[in-house]
Amino acid sequence: MSASIISGKQVxxxxxxxxxxxxxxxxxxxxxxxxxxxxVGEDPASQVYVRNKEKACHELGFYxxxxxxxxxxxxxxxxxxxxxxxxQENIHGILVQLPLPKQINEKSVIDAIAPEKDVDGxxxxxxxxxxxxxxxxLPCTPxxxxxxxxxxxxxxxxxxxxxxxxxxxxxxxxxxxxxRENATVTMCHSRTANMAEIARQGDILVVAIGxxxxxxxxxxxxxxxxxxxxxxxxxxxxxxxxxxYESAKEFAGFITPVPGGVGPMTITxxxxxxxxxxxxxxxxx
Ligand code: L37
Numbered sequence: 001m002s003a004s005i006i007s008g009k010q011v012x013x014x015x016x017x018x019x020x021x022x023x024x025x026x027x028x029x030x031x032x033x034x035x036x037x038x039x040v041g042e043d044p045a046s047q048v049y050v051r052n053k054e055k056a057c058h059e060l061g062f063y064x065x066x067x068x069x070x071x072x073x074x075x076x077x078x079x080x081x082x083x084x085x086x087x088q089e090n091i092h093g094i095l096v097q098l099p100l101p102k103q104i105n106e107k108s109v110i111d112a113i114a115p116e117k118d119v120d121g122x123x124x125x126x127x128x129x130x131x132x133x134x135x136x137x138l139p140c141t142p143x144x145x146x147x148x149x150x151x152x153x154x155x156x157x158x159x160x161x162x163x164x165x166x167x168x169x170x171x172x173x174x175x176x177x178x179x180r181e182n183a184t185v186t187m188c189h190s191r192t193a194n195m196a197e198i199a200r201q202g203d204i205l206v207v208a209i210g211x212x213x214x215x216x217x218x219x220x221x222x223x224x225x226x227x228x229x230x231x232x233x234x235x236x237x238x239x240x241x242x243x244x245y246e247s248a249k250e251f252a253g254f255i256t257p258v259p260g261g262v263g264p265m266t267i268t269x270x271x272x273x274x275x276x277x278x279x280x281x282x283x284x285x
Contacts, residue, residue, distance in 0.1 A: 003226070003252035004152075008144070011151050012264040016060055019271050023061040026278065033278035034063035035093040035119065035270075036085045040078060041071035041101045045233065049267075050097055056267050062274060063090055075104045079112050086114040092278035093119035095270065098169075116281060119273040122169070130176055137273050142173040144265030145206055145227050146181065152254045154204075154225050156181040162202030164188045164195070164215065164242075170208035170229050178204070195219070205252075207242045216244040220251035228255070229262050 023033055035057055039050045050066060057064035067081060078096070085094045094117045100106050110118075115125035121139035129136030149156060161183040165171035175185045183204065188195050190209075199205055199219035207215050208229035220226060230242025241258030249255050256262055279285035 001222075001250065003249040003255040006148050006152060006225075006227075006254050006256045006261065008148060008256060008261040008263065008265045011148060012268040015147070015268050016056070016271065019268075019275055020060040022275060026275075026282075026284075027061060031278065031282045031284070032061075032063050032090070033092050033275050034065070034090045035095065035274045036065040036067065036088075036091045038067045038069065038078070038081060038085075038094070038096045040069045040073050040096075040104065043099065045231075046097045046099075053095070053267055053270060056271055060271055062271065065091065071101050073101070073104070075108065078104055078109055082109060082112045086112075086117060091117065092281050093117055093270075093274035095120050117277055119270055119277055121173070121273070127168075127173075130173060133180060137277060138177070138269070139169060139173045140269040140273065141170050141208075141229060141262060141266045142177050143269040143272075144262055145170075145174050145229065146177050147269070148227060148256060148262065148265060149204060149225055152225055154254070156183045156204065158182060158184070159203040160184050160186065160201055161204040161206065162186045162188060162199050163206045163208070164199065165206075165208035165210075165229070167208065174206050174208070178206075209242050211242055212240040213244040214242055216247040217251045218247075220248050222251050223253040224251070226252040226255040227262065228258055230258060231263060 037050055037053055054066050085091050094113050096109055110122045115123045118126055118137055121137045126136040161178045163171050163175045166189045175187055178185050196219045200221050204225045206227045212232035226248055228241035228243040232240045234240050239259050
C-alpha cells in the first residue's frame with residue numbers, strides 16, 4: 001500500500017485564490033491589507049522564506065514592505081523600526097523573521113509587536129489567547145498543519161494525535177489546536193522513551209523535530225495521516241523533511257511531501273492572518 005500525497009501546494013493555491021478575491025474587494029473599498037516583513041542578517045534559509053512571502057504578497061494583491069537590515073543591526077534600531085510599523089496605518093501585519101542575530105534579544109522584539117498586528121502569532125497575548133481558546137492570530141505553521149489534516153477528509157474529533165516536537169513555534173501550538181479540534185493528544189520529544197511505540201498509536205502523526213529523515217515507517221500506524229513539518233537542507237543541497245518519506249509512505253494513509261507540503265501552507269496562513277488582521281483593524285471583522 002502506498003499513501004495518498006497531501007499537496008500543500010495545491011491546497012495553498014485554492015486558499016490563495018479566495019484570499020486574493022477578498023483583498024481585491026477590500027482594496028476597492030480603500031482598505032488594502034498590508035504586510036511588513038523584517039529580515040535581519042543573511043541567513044540563507046530565511047532569505048528564501050522571506051522572498052517567498054514577498055512573492056505571495058504581490059501575487060495576492062497585498063501592500064508589502066520588506067525591510068532587509070544588516071547583520072550588525074542593534075536591538076535599539078530594530079525596536080525603533082517595529083515601533084514605527086506598529087503606528088503605520090497601511091501596515092496590518094508585522095513579521096520579524098526568526099532567527100535573529102546574537103546581539104538581539106528575540107523575546108524583547110516579539111513583545112514589542114502590537115498583538116493585533118502579530119501575524120506570526122508569537123506575542124504572549126496571542127499565545128495566551130490560543131491557550132485559553134479565545135480569538136487570536138494563530139501561528140502560521142500550526143494553522144497550516146490543521147488545514148492540511150482537514151483537507152484529507154479524515155475527521156480529527158476523537159482521534160489519537162501524536163505530536164513529535166515541543167517547540168513554541170510548532171509542537172506546543174499544534175497540540176493545542178488539535179485539542180481544540182477534539183483530538184486526544186500525546187506529545188513526544190527528545191527525551192521520550194519508546195517513541196516509535198507511542199508514535200505507532202497515532203491516527204494522526206505530526207512531526208516537527210528538525211532532524212532529517214528521522215521518522216521512518218516503524219513510527220507510522222497503518223493508514224495514519226502523517227504531517228511532516230521538517231525543513232532540512234542536506235549536504236547535497238536537497239531539502240528533506242523529518243520523515244523518511246519513502247519508508248513512511250508504505251504505511252501512511254496520507255502523507256505530506258517536503259518541499260510542497262507544510263512550507264507553502266505556512267505562507268498561505270500568513271496571508272490569511274494579514275487579511276484577518278486588516279479586517280479587524282478596520283472594524284470589518
Ligand atoms: N512566520 N515563519 C514565520 N516566522 C518566522 O520567524 N522563521 C519563521 C518562519 N518560518 C518560515 O518562514 N518557514 C517557512 C518554511 C518553508 C517555506 C516558507 C517558510 C517554503 O516556502 N518552503 C518551500 C520550499 C522552500 C525552499 O525551496 O527552500 C516548500 O515547498 O516547502
